[in-house]
């Protein structure tokens with residue numbers, strides 16, 4: 001008789017036939033940087049995730065690197081917001097300063113920067129607003145300028161998350177024209193208009209002040225469209241692509257991985273993190289097992305890389321396994 005249980009008998013056998021593995025090499029740790037000195041403040045909606053100032057960032061990043069995690073993704077909280085998101089592309093803006101500091105203290109850590117305007121604009125939208133709507137083509141110049149300023153500061157990879165049409169090409173051209181031909185682009189290609197960004201908008205103070213993002217982020221009901229968005233980004237020059245969120249979009253991760261040959265990242269977003277943390281805190285779920293199961297499912301679906309707030313915990317647990 002064929003018996004599946006023979007290969008499940010002991011942990012040693014299970015290890016031998018395990019199809020999906022997680023390594024710290026595949027993890028990217030998102031970090032939030034803010035103005036001020038000696039800041040390390042926990043984000044209420046995201047237990048275990050902090051706002052750091054430029055002077056405290058290095059110590060935390062050293063921990064991350066020490067755990068074998070090769071990359072961080074930076075988000076910035078500006079000192080002031082305005083209609084055109086000036087600090088997003090200011091040479092001495094918060095992210096630009098953070099990148100310089102990190103490159104100085106940890107030259108081998110891969111620095112990825114989120115390229116968007118929503119944290120920097122007074123209206124909280126991801127671009128320039130005219131008459132209540134985000135002006136796509138005008139926004140491209142600002143997005144390209146922001147990406148270029150990150151590259152000038154030393155970012156290895158820029159990651160546009162704004163979902164404007166044509167932004168990857170605009171960024172690639174701006175980088176190449178200025179000699180940054182080696183700076184890579186990780187495009188948030190299939191980024192859905194999701195309720196799971198809730199805790200992040202608290203953390204980044206980026207909630208739109210009117211309306212929502214449904215005129216630029218994708219409709220959660222659409223699957224085929226993810227292929228269209230991703231193929232456009234690759235044509236425009238994306239070196240890596242991303243599906244976001246991850247957990248409610250495993251089918252999309254699988255489709256994108258099957259269809260394209262570039263590395264595929266999946267963003268295990270703030271809401272996915274906070275739900276799990278809340279349940280764990282209440283004793284309703286085993287945090288370690290649940291996190292590992294979720295990240296395994298994201299890898300099994302086809303993600304090469306996972307952006308996750310659990311990255312440090314996972315890297316620690318993997319050391320003990």
Ligand code: PBG
Pocket residue numbers: 114116118126161162196197198199200201206213268269270271
């Ligand atoms: C900025 C951006 C968002 C996230 C990453 N970049 C928020 C949004 O689109 O509203 C979400 C990350 C998370 O929820 O963890 N555009």
